[in-house]
Amino acid sequence: MPIKPFYNDILMDHHHHPAHKHELPDANLTLRGVNPSCGDQITLHLLVNDAGIIQDGSFTGDGCAISQASADIMLDLIIGKDQTNALHLCSLFMKMIRETVSDSELEELEEAGALQDISHMPARVKCAVLGWHTMEEAFRSQPTIH
Amino acid sequence: MPIKPFYNDILMDHHHHPAHKHELPDANLTLRGVNPSCGDQITLHLLVNDAGIIQDGSFTGDGCAISQASADIMLDLIIGKDQTNALHLCSLFMKMIRETVSDSELEELEEAGALQDISHMPARVKCAVLGWHTMEEAFRSQPTIH
Amino acid sequence: MLESPDNFRKDFPFFAQNPDLVYLDNSATSQAPSCVIDRLNRYEQLQKASPFRGLYPLSVQATDDYEHARNLVRDFIHAGSGEEIIFTRNATESLNLVAYCAGNALIHAGDEILVGITEHHSNMIPWQQMARRTGARVRYLTCSREGAFNPDDLEQSLTDRTRLVAITQMSNVFGQINDLRTLTQIAHRRNALVVADGCQSVPHIPVNVRELDVDFLAFSGHKMLGPTGIGVLYGKKDLLNRLPPFLTGGEMIEEVTTEGATWAPLPQKFEAGTVNTGGALALGEAIAYYNRVGFDAMMARESALTRRLMTGMADIPHVQIIGSPKPELHHGLVTFTIDGVHPHDVSAIMADHGIAIRAGHHCAQPLHAYLGLNATCRASLMFYNTEADVDAFLNILSEIRGAMGYAD
Amino acid sequence: MLESPDNFRKDFPFFAQNPDLVYLDNSATSQAPSCVIDRLNRYEQLQKASPFRGLYPLSVQATDDYEHARNLVRDFIHAGSGEEIIFTRNATESLNLVAYCAGNALIHAGDEILVGITEHHSNMIPWQQMARRTGARVRYLTCSREGAFNPDDLEQSLTDRTRLVAITQMSNVFGQINDLRTLTQIAHRRNALVVADGCQSVPHIPVNVRELDVDFLAFSGHKMLGPTGIGVLYGKKDLLNRLPPFLTGGEMIEEVTTEGATWAPLPQKFEAGTVNTGGALALGEAIAYYNRVGFDAMMARESALTRRLMTGMADIPHVQIIGSPKPELHHGLVTFTIDGVHPHDVSAIMADHGIAIRAGHHCAQPLHAYLGLNATCRASLMFYNTEADVDAFLNILSEIRGAMGYAD
Ligand SMILES: Cc1ncc(COP(=O)(O)O)c(C=O)c1O
């Protein structure tokens, strides 16, 4: 008896067909994040203009379906937005994973809402937040982009 | 209701009136022994002549009734005997404390036989053998006396 | 809630198992209530899984339980964060950890380390050894014959080179509580760190590391109703972050290559290898037991028993108390000698009558040398002791000179 | 005596408590039989007293029991003397002990340490750190893709500067047993010491340190039916005598003054502070259990189960075994990947179906890098596993690609 798909369609889709998993030669903000509990790693590449708008972004590295899909969904969300907005979404995402969010907040997160169930899988939380956490760190370590 | 004397008469006597607890200025073989489980220490002073005869001996230091009485009894036994004989008595004593001895062996040990019961008090074994062990080490560390 | 001693004792199967034993060696190790043993069992027998690394529920549960235990310890000593609580094997390892790591990061050749003359070997030899490795120098802070440290003495012993003061909150010979808050203020004014030994204090009085402001505090689970094999190091977060790791290997890393490694954040950085989950959970449960009974009730019992003990001892000729004559300064711990009777003999006679006390230098040989003593006896109480325990001890104590052949 | 698996399982309350769990993470930590828990309990709850220092019967008993446990360990690995058995917290501490102490006494600037590329972080980072402290250099001994070390490679990697070879007897990724005897002979001919990691081997095969002639061997109690918090370091007596102590403090001294200290003889010299008596006694009882069941019966079960497991895995498409395809070389430990599915996802799906396996780098990140892998899955068996466990695992394994959206 075959078992049912383990993740929902949105996650499966981003996992199998990530839009943003590639190098980004003209990135001006790059940071590597690791999940020490399994050694998974992601490198986030962002191109941020003088106004703080994320003009393009991608990720490379190796990780599980959740960490990869989550990073891909995040990039979908933040490309075109400015740094402040991206960080706001990031804090909403963390809130969703660690506690709960309101319906309107969930709406703001768009496809990232597909990761809501992760709050019930404590061992996977680090996977889900890896990309987001890396983005946060990237902005924190280099608040102004030249 | 007063409790009965804790040690037998021989031990009590050597404890309260040790014949050999004093300095020995002309000693030519001196060694310090410690019982690390309680910090007790004894210094054994021996005067050994060219023929290996223990002409005189004493001990100084601080220790419980058993370690002090045992050292005093030992000195009673070995003064006047030669090194080989003293080491033989020492091995008999260790055997009595750790295992058992025959009646004739017990006789050889004279008053030291008063310590036979120590074999039933494992925590006191180190006290009982402190002086003897120190003598053994003294002879081992300096086999020939000048 | 003031429970009767009978209520306490029924929590400790040890006493039913050993009805004829009067256990007065609590400063060496305390007994554990059944809830602590049950917690140890539940993990080791029914829920055993390695925390941190597994993705399956039992491992996640072990991780949560382990961190919960850490938080219980944090709250018990009022630390600011769980990152400041490192589980070790015992207080000795906790102190060695600081001495090994500070020896690279904080102390250098020519620096001075000031060590209390009262210190247990575990808070003295690590500093001697560290001084040898680094070229630093150990100096000693002396105390009064009653065991008290004078703040002025500390003031005068500190030099511009003093980097660290290693001192106990409660000596395991005197039973007196040092005013660590004042001593720490003085040390900090001179830019010296304070490493406090909480082995004897944490089990007996409420300890608030933020109020004391000590930089490190070490204590052992087995002296505070926990099992053997688990200890704690508290350290201020910024200091722990500045220290290099101590033991290295599994679980304490971020990334490892053939060239080197980067470290996990606190507290994992200091917990190398598979942790003692059972021990940590059991220590957490011991703390939960402390919280349920409350220090008020425990300390009331301990001080009543100490008063009874010391009042009785004062009436027995030839008994000499080490330290203060005041029961309220002893926290259940009374070190003594009997004129003309070696402590080993005292303790052997006590043992022969079913009373467990300690004799020797209590791992404080330099303190004994300082006091001009070779060895002493020590009786130490815990809240679960009874008046009958104290009376049995006093009864034998009064007979000891007789049993050793003295007429009076 | 060949017992049925049902006979084994009834000794382990874990399985009755967790009837729906298939526990295949035994290389991380093993379950403990009830006799081990009983022994732990008996001490911690009913017989608790500090060994070594007390003169009363309970303390004497604790000393005797603790030394008896040491002798059980000694006989289990066929060491020459109890002085060669040091109780530690875990294998990680055992290896750090050697690395810290040898770093002063045996290894100097310019010396080389040869470390197996297979090594667990706990047998790799301590050497990297020691090299940093001493100015020595770490080099690596590589293995075949199947995990085997070639004696000729060792021969060629040793130089006149090589002082020490750190190598595992059984890799926690490959499951293969290294021929330590041959490797040690080669190392010794070149005057290099051998530090062996026995974490995975000691629980699964008879180990004879005198036959292997290794200089040090480290292993953990919790992987061999014992509780968490207790480990072992075996070291040859003359080497242990040449090393300085590691942790210093109570119990490991001969005499202490304000100037310095002298050390107790082996093994106390390396056991500072109050020992983990409960853990040691429980580990002793685990060994007694091994002795009662016997390696013959255990190994027969493990090899039958491994064969069933690997035969089943070979039939499932897209499953890649790491290391040898031969079951007899795996000793119950099988590391694998599934094409297109990340190990984390494999393990999460397994967990969702009640199967506990491990995913990640298994604390062997440099080995994974060497093999060109980021992470793997690992299923590891013990004699108490059943055919049903294996079949449940295989059943889910064959469904995983489907659950991840692959058509085949
Ligand atoms: C091969 C090997 N070495 C060392 C270790 C470290 O053991 P521990 O974590 O018990 O210290 C382990 C287990 O984690 C291991 O499998």
Ligand SMILES: Cc1ncc(COP(=O)(O)O)c(C=O)c1O
């Ligand atoms: C004051 C003090 N410090 C340190 C220690 C050492 O504790 P442990 O032996 O548990 O490491 C003890 C107890 O033995 C103690 O009483």
